Amino acid sequence: MTSLxxxxxxxxxxAGIGIANLxxxxxxxxxxxxxxFTVMVVGESGLGKSTLINTLFSTELCSxxxxxxxxxxxxxxxxxxxxxxxxxxxxxxNRDSWAPIIDFVDDQHEIYMRQEQQPExxxxxxxxxxxxxxxxxxxxxxxxxxxIEIMKRLGTRVNLIPVIAKADTLTQSDxxxxxxxxxxxxxxxxxxxxxxxxxxxxxxSADLARGLMNAMPFSIIGSTEDVKTADGRVVKAAIENExxxxxxxxxxxxxxxxxxxxxxxxxxxxxxxxxxxQMETRKFGEPKVKKVENxxxxxxxxxxxxxxxxxxxxxxxxxRQWEQHLIAERDRxxxxxxxxxxxxxxxxxxxxxxxxGYGRGxxxx
Ligand SMILES: Nc1nc2c(ncn2[C@@H]2O[C@H](COP(=O)(O)OP(=O)(O)O)[C@@H](O)[C@H]2O)c(=O)[nH]1
Ligand SMILES: [Mg+2]
Numbered sequence: 001m002t003s004l005x006x007x008x009x010x011x012x013x014x015a016g017i018g019i020a021n022l023x024x025x026x027x028x029x030x031x032x033x034x035x036x037f038t039v040m041v042v043g044e045s046g047l048g049k050s051t052l053i054n055t056l057f058s059t060e061l062c063s064x065x066x067x068x069x070x071x072x073x074x075x076x077x078x079x080x081x082x083x084x085x086x087x088x089x090x091x092x093x094n095r096d097s098w099a100p101i102i103d104f105v106d107d108q109h110e111i112y113m114r115q116e117q118q119p120e121x122x123x124x125x126x127x128x129x130x131x132x133x134x135x136x137x138x139x140x141x142x143x144x145x146x147x148i149e150i151m152k153r154l155g156t157r158v159n160l161i162p163v164i165a166k167a168d169t170l171t172q173s174d175x176x177x178x179x180x181x182x183x184x185x186x187x188x189x190x191x192x193x194x195x196x197x198x199x200x201x202x203x204x205s206a207d208l209a210r211g212l213m214n215a216m217p218f219s220i221i222g223s224t225e226d227v228k229t230a231d232g233r234v235v236k237a238a239i240e241n242e243x244x245x246x247x248x249x250x251x252x253x254x255x256x257x258x259x260x261x262x263x264x265x266x267x268x269x270x271x272x273x274x275x276x277x278q279m280e281t282r283k284f285g286e287p288k289v290k291k292v293e294n295x296x297x298x299x300x301x302x303x304x305x306x307x308x309x310x311x312x313x314x315x316x317x318x319x320r321q322w323e324q325h326l327i328a329e330r331d332r333x334x335x336x337x338x339x340x341x342x343x344x345x346x347x348x349x350x351x352x353x354x355x356x357g358y359g360r361g362x363x364x365x
Contacts, residue, residue, distance in 0.1 A: 036126050037259055038108075040083040042101055042154070043135025047165035051222035052133070053082050056251055078259070081127060098150040105129050105157045109274040128271060130262040131194070131254060132158040135165040136217060140174050142181040148189050155192030158270055159262050161253075162186070162193060167219035167245055175219055175244070182217050196253065197261045205257075212253055218246035 041049040057080065085101055108128045115124040132154055136147060143151070154160045162182065167175055186193060193216060196209035221244070254262070 035078045035259070035263060036081065037078050037263065038081040038083065038127055038129050038131075039254065040085065040105075040129045040132045040158070041135065042085050042132060042150070043165065044137060045086065047135040047137060048220070048222040049133075049135055049165075050084055052163075052165075052220055053084060055222050055247075056254070057082070078255075083127075083129065098146075098153070101150070102153050102157070105132075105154070106274065109157075109271055110278075112271065113275055113278065128266055129158045130259075130266045132160050133250075134160055134162045135220075136162055136182065138164055138166050138169050138175075138178070140170055140178050142178075143185045143189075148185070148191065151186075151191045151193075152189065156273070159194035159265055160192065161250070162217035163246075163250065164217050164219040166221065168221045172244060179217060179219065186217075194262070194265075196258050197265070208257060212249060212258075215246045215249050218250045219244065220247055220250065221245045222247075 039053075041053060043049055083104070085104070108126075112124060112126055112128055134147075134151060134154065136143065151160060151162070164170075164175070164178065164182070170178060185191075196212045198206045198209040200206070
């Protein structure tokens with residue numbers, strides 16, 4: 001466990017928005033019990049996931065898997081967990097590489113749901129993912145088929161926040177074009193991405209939400225190098241350049257303006273979807289049946305089904321042949337039996353005749 005640097009604490013307060021200021025009843029509930037906030041990073045290896053996490057939460061990771069710095073936000077504590085997933089797309093069979101990531105998200109919902117079903121409902125452990133940062137390689141083209149596959153699956157399960165990794169490797173105009181293409185692909189492919197809540201009665205927050213929507217996918221420059229600005233502040237290199245990089249927007253969304261929205265949409269939309277889906281597909285208390293619609297499994301299942309059907313058909317044909325054979329055999333035996341019967345009958349009558357003849361003969365004697 002690590003404490004966050006005071007630099008971030010003060011920047012949270014300076015901005016004056018803060019989660020603590022949101023006039024939301026839910027805030028009071030969260031504030032009372034303290035919040036758990038879980039962020040997951042997903043993307044190919046080498047895209048700067050670990051670097052961004054270090055910069056975003058201004059602390060070095062103590063373990064590459066999970067860590068929990070405590071974020072003291074005015075009146076309440078936020079326990080932050082970062083899930084740093086190993087890169088996907090690194091393996092020979094890429095199609096399978098996203099399955100563990102999807103499984104992880106589902107499993108957290110499952111674990112939470114099981115705890116809810118227990119009579120003793122206190123002290124739940126909760127690693128449901130509130131925000132999933134999806135790292136897009138800065139190719140300058142558009143999303144890759146593998147990206148589309150995994151984003152589709154993630155988007156229906158978590159608050160998906162796409163980011164363009166290493167934005168500093170693209171020129172300003174290439175970056176703008178890249179962003180535009182990604183946005184079009186997201187719409188065309190029906191990928192669900194996180195939409196910041198727009199509060200109808202609050203113009204300021206509505207503007208903010210629209211601004212965030214327009215910036216997506218956030219272009220990111222991750223860097224742990226500190227530089228000193230002219231006015232003596234120590235900031236992270238390059239990332240403060242808002243012309244080229246949406247780092248500040250993303251950080252503000254995550255830890256300041258929309259943390260609560262991310263938490264409540266996870267609870268009310270994503271967790272609720274999972275719960276209802278599971279209720280429909282299985283009886284209460286039954287173990288989880290369907291892990292994930294992995295296309296690899298589907299293919300295998302399909303092949304197995306086909307093989308099974310063929311085998312059944314072959315067995316059936318064999319059985320029918322055998323049946324025919326039995327019928328023929330039965331007919332043959334019946335005929336034999338009939339023959340035997342008639343033989344017996346003729347032998348019997350022969351015997352009768354013989355007996356008759358024998359009787360006469362003895363009488364003559
Ligand atoms: N140019 C550039 N390099 C970066 C950026 N972020 C990280 N890197 C570098 O990319 C490499 C991989 O970063 P890392 O965070 O380990 O990637 P991960 O595998 O996704 O966790 C490291 O050498 C970083 O210094 C960035 O925004 N721009
Ligand atoms: Mg890493």
